[in-house]
Amino acid sequence: MPPLNYFVVESPDEIGREAYERIVADVLQDLDLIKVVDRLHIYVDPKVPIFVAAGVLRHMPRAIRISDFANINPGEKEIVLDIGDETYLAPLLQNLWARYGKENVDQPDRFTVVLPAGVAGEEDLEHMVVADPSETLYMDVIYALQYIAPEGFKVRRQYIRDEKFYYVASEDTLPADIVETMIVPIFAKMGVTL
Amino acid sequence: MTTLVPVTYKGGVYRHDEIMDLIDDLGGYIVQKHVMAQDVVLQSFVPRDDIDLIREIAKPLAGEVVEAPLVGTEIAVVSPSLEIHHLPHTACDIAEYLRRSGAKTNMVGLSRGFGKRIANLNDEERDVINEHDLAVYALGNFEECIQQKFPVLRRGIHVPIVVTGAPDRETLLRIIDPPVEGYVGGVGRIMHRFKRPEELAKLDELVDEVSRTLDARRDDLARDPLSIFPPRLMAILEERIHEISMLTHPTPVTAQMEGLRVKLPYDLYADGVRSLEVASGVTIGDIASVTPSRMRNYILIRIKPFSETRILV
Structure with missing residues (x-):
């Protein structure tokens, strides 16, 4: 695993600590999140029992607009969208259908979408947000942490906002002040204030 | 009386029926036959004195005969749950490796076997495990958790048990009371396929532990044999x-x-x-x-x- 800028696993059980280091490396690699996570600190104590993961993401990908993957060619009668990359074609069609109606959106072949002229301005189309990868990235990060945490730790609290995230889980009820007592100090170790 | 020894025959499909007939004629038994594309694997019991004869006859067919200590046994591989945390690695890798040594393995995924305090074993799981010759428990990483949950997971189980977990063998020996029949340390919750030499060595150790346990049982059976093999x-x-x-x-x-x-x-x-x-x-x-x-x-x-x-x- 290429090193994160900061990666620490803490646990009173040394063998468990080593095992968790390997689990984190495997999971982040499997889910392709190594490039996304910048700093990660995990604390796991089976005696309490508690599992805490806190970290910082590298950067959140920005929203994808039509101009990022298609050329817009306005003609006299119709506007032709020339698709360069199919990745976001499905959400694009969904968006166009919702906005202009299915009868106005024609797709003669895989890489071409045609709209009648006049229903939309070129500017509008260029800036139309088609997908927001950060939405699924949030879910991926939380899923990874759920996957890393011991399975029995079903009571959990999770947070992800502005590139900072934490995930606390336990078998028992979590104390109300868990964020102040456990997570803030862990963020402080990474040099970040929550 | 001739002693029958468990062996695995691996060879091609071509003329494998001759080997099957030979084993039959020698008074051996085929307990399992796998045909995978061009290959055939026969798990069988053959008279000890005749192994060389089978080897000789199998030579032109490029077949090989290897001793497989676990042929004729059914082993339960018990995983704490069927969630992605415990499967497919560890449990499936263990099951697959035991199968290579001739065992018939069944995976038993417990419905609530995870956690430290909340782990449970229900009556159906208990009865199913008890229908096997041996149970391999694929447990996790923390000494504390294994110590607390294992007594619950073994409640009512009277077949021999082999435990695997991340703590080393000595720790497992210390925390499991009353003792079980076998321990393999250093295999916890592993999230990748077993492929490094030290991981494969652990699986070999597990097979040894399982065959040692079953051999002890076979010795007991030899003293008071079954009415029919x-x-x-x-x-x-x-x-x-x-x-x-x-x-x-x-x-x-x-x-x-x-x-x-x-x-x-x-x-x-x-x-x-x-x-x-x-x-x-x-x-x-x-x-x-x-x-x-x-x-x-x-x-x-x-x-x-x-x-x-x-x-x-």
């Missing part, structure tokens, strides 16, 4: 109940060390099985108990020892 009863059943040949299971009759699992519905076939004559005047009902299995609607046959029946077929 399970693979022999298996051959009789396959010959006499023609419905077995129509089952699509990979092992329509599964051989165990002290019995058989017949994958026919109990309600329809149990009486027929019980009254089936294995030798003149001796029926299966005389030498074995025929009971419903907790696994689907199968039939479980447990062969009684000689000391109980005074019959040796």
Whole structure:
């Protein structure tokens, strides 16, 4: 695993600590999140029992607009969208259908979408947000942490906002002040204030 | 009396029927036959003195005969749950490795086996595990958790148990009380396929631990032998109940060390099985108990020892 800028696993059980280091490396690699996570600190104590993961993401990908993957060619009668990359074609069609109606959106072949002229301005189309990868990235990060945490730790609290995230889980009820007592100090170790 | 030893024959499909006939003629038994594309794997029992003969005959067919200590055993690999945390790695890798040594393995994914305080074993899981020759428990990373949950997971289990976990063997020995039959340390919750040499060495260690445990059981059985050798009863059943040949299971009759699992519905076939004559005047009902299995609607046959029946077929 290429090193994160900061990666620490803490646990009173040394063998468990080593095992968790390997689990984190495997999971982040499997889910392709190594490039996304910048700093990660995990604390796991089976005696309490508690599992805490806190970290910082590298950067959140920005929203994808039509101009990022298609050329817009306005003609006299119709506007032709020339698709360069199919990745976001499905959400694009969904968006166009919702906005202009299915009868106005024609797709003669895989890489071409045609709209009648006049229903939309070129500017509008260029800036139309088609997908927001950060939405699924949030879910991926939380899923990874759920996957890393011991399975029995079903009571959990999770947070992800502005590139900072934490995930606390336990078998028992979590104390109300868990964020102040456990997570803030862990963020402080990474040099970040929550 | 000739001693039958468990071996695996690996070779091509071409003329493998000759090997099957040979094993049959020598008085051996084939307990499982796998055909995978061009390859055939036969799990069988053959007379010790005749292994060289089989090797010689198999040579032109590029077949090889290797000793497989676990042939004729059915082993349960118990995983704390069927979630992605515990599967597919560890549990499946263990099961696959045991299968290579000849065992028939079944995965038992517990419904609530995870966690430290909340781990549980229900009656169905307990009964299913007890229908095997041995159970391998694939446990996790923390000493504390294994110590607390294992007594719950073994409650009511009377088959031998081999435990795997991340703590080393000595720690496992210390925290598990009363002791179980085998321990393999250094195998915890692993999220990748076992491929590094040290991981494969652990699997070898597990196979050794399992075969040591089963050998001890075999020694006990030698002192008070079963009324009939399970693979022999298996051959009789396959010959006499023609419905077995129509089952699509990979092992329509599964051989165990002290019995058989017949994958026919109990309600329809149990009486027929019980009254089936294995030798003149001796029926299966005389030498074995025929009971419903907790696994689907199968039939479980447990062969009684000689000391109980005074019959040796």
